[in-house]
Amino acid sequence: MKGILLNNLGSPDSTEIKDVKTYLDEFLMDERVIDIPYWKRYVLIKGIILNFRPKKSAAAYKKIWWDEGSPLVVISERFTEKIKQKIDIPVELAMRYGSMSMEKGIKNLIDKGVTEIMLVPLYPHYAMSSYETVVVKAEEILAEKYPHVKLDVLPPFYNEPDYIKVMSDNIANHLKGFDYDHILFSYHGIPERHIKKSDPTNSHCKLDGSCCERNSVAHHTCYRHQCFETTKGIVKYLNLKEGTWSNSFQSRLLKDPWLKPYTDFELEKFPEMGKKKVAVITPAFVADCLETLEEIAMEGKEEFLLAGGTHYKHIPCMNDNDDWVDVMVSWINEWKD
Numbered sequence: 481m482k483g484i485l486l487n488n489l490g491s492p493d494s495t496e497i498k499d500v501k502t503y504l505d506e507f508l509m510d511e512r513v514i515d516i517p518y519w520k521r522y523v524l525i526k527g528i529i530l531n532f533r534p535k536k537s538a539a540a541y542k543k544i545w546w547d548e549g550s551p552l553v554v555i556s557e558r559f560t561e562k563i564k565q566k567i568d569i570p571v572e573l574a575m576r577y578g579s580m581s582m583e584k585g586i587k588n589l590i591d592k593g594v595t596e597i598m599l600v601p602l603y604p605h606y607a608m609s610s611y612e613t614v615v616v617k618a619e620e621i622l623a624e625k626y627p628h629v630k631l632d633v634l635p636p637f638y639n640e641p642d643y644i645k646v647m648s649d650n651i652a653n654h655l656k657g658f659d660y661d662h663i664l665f666s667y668h669g670i671p672e673r674h675i676k677k678s679d680p681t682n683s684h685c686k687l688d689g690s691c692c693e694r695n696s697v698a699h700h701t702c703y704r705h706q707c708f709e710t711t712k713g714i715v716k717y718l719n720l721k722e723g724t725w726s727n728s729f730q731s732r733l734l735k736d737p738w739l740k741p742y743t744d745f746e747l748e749k750f751p752e753m754g755k756k757k758v759a760v761i762t763p764a765f766v767a768d769c770l771e772t773l774e775e776i777a778m779e780g781k782e783e784f785l786l787a788g789g790t791h792y793k794h795i796p797c798m799n800d801n802d803d804w805v806d807v808m809v810s811w812i813n814e815w816k817d
């Protein structure tokens with residue numbers, strides 16, 4: 481029997497500092513997230529970062545937490561419930577980090593008699609720190625515990641016409657009545673070296689401004705290229721005028737160079753460029769989470785208004801929007817039939 485494993489990143493169990501610490505420990509010790517030798521990662525994360533980051537992150541989580549729990553988890557559960565109503569094979573939700581583990585999600589499918597799993601990383605774009613780590617973890621669990629089970633993986637859907645359409649319709653709906661002069665496409669950032677590490681040609685990705693425009697097999701795994709393609713698709717669909725939109729990357733951690741331009745710097749610059757009414761969309765996330773609700777909707781707004789902006793709007797993610805549910809159901813049905 482076939483079954484579906486939907487997979488997102490995961491959140492701490494609560495906003496208590498100890499729970500945030502447990503979550504960050506698992507997350508940041510992942511070699512595809514902090515990609516340095518084990519002993520250095522151990523010293524950096526357990527010896528330094530986990531001493532101060534959990535307190536800061538817990539305070540941020542407190543600002544966005546819902547009565548039912550983490551927005552990311554609650555929204556993903558609502559999305560999963562809607563998918564279950566429309567699909568006649570087992571569907572489970574799991575998270576890469578935290579208590580809703582992939583081990584539990586896979587076991588639940590196996591207990592229901594599933595022998596063929598379609599893994600759906602709920603990320604539109606390929607990155608070793610998001611999509612790839614989910615795939616590798618699923619492969620490891622199956623190889624170790626259920627070697628008879630077959631695994632298929634939904635490819636990154638950054639340029640799928642149906643995804644572009646529902647994203648664009650969602651944006652257009654939320655933009656109604658908001659008289660903007662700029663739209664910022666803010667994607668989760670990654671360190672620049674991750675782009676080079678994921679380049680199978682070892683020579684294409686130069687981060688020189690034009691590499692992502694030239695055809696290359698490297699783009700199957702190039703996060704930067706895939707983000708730009710998502711923007712292009714939405715810009716085309718919504719017929720946005722040149723000069724009224726741009727890309728940026730948010731959520732950087734540590735001092736290495738991350739993908740540029742940085743969202744916070746862009747938001748500070750816009751008012752002096754005459755762009756005082758700005759809408760921000762976050763297409764790297766299918767569900768609202770800490771990075772959209774706190775960093776963009778709260779912090780970003782504050783930075784922008786302080787710099788002289790007058791109107792600011794964060795466009796919510798697709799979340800459990802029925803059109804998005806229907807797109808996912810159609811992809812699942814295509815695989816299943």
Ligand SMILES: C=CC1=C(C)c2cc3[nH]c(cc4nc(cc5[nH]c(cc1n2)c(C)c5CCC(=O)O)C(CCC(=O)O)=C4C)c(C)c3C=C
Pocket residue numbers: 489490491492504513514533537550552603607609610668669670671703731733764765768769770771
């Ligand atoms: C080196 C650090 C990080 C990389 C690389 C990274 C890539 C990455 N992350 C997401 C999606 C999400 N990240 C979220 C939170 C978050 N991300 C990092 C660090 C890296 N992410 C941290 C430390 C945190 C935790 C919060 C904090 O302390 O700032 C979230 C939200 C989780 C939630 O509970 O709401 C998401 C979603 C992607 C897609 C990605 C690579 C493209």
Ligand SMILES: [Fe+2]
Pocket residue numbers: 668731
């Ligand atoms: Fe992240």
Ligand SMILES: [Fe+2]
Pocket residue numbers: 684685686691692693698699702704705
């Ligand atoms: Fe590229």
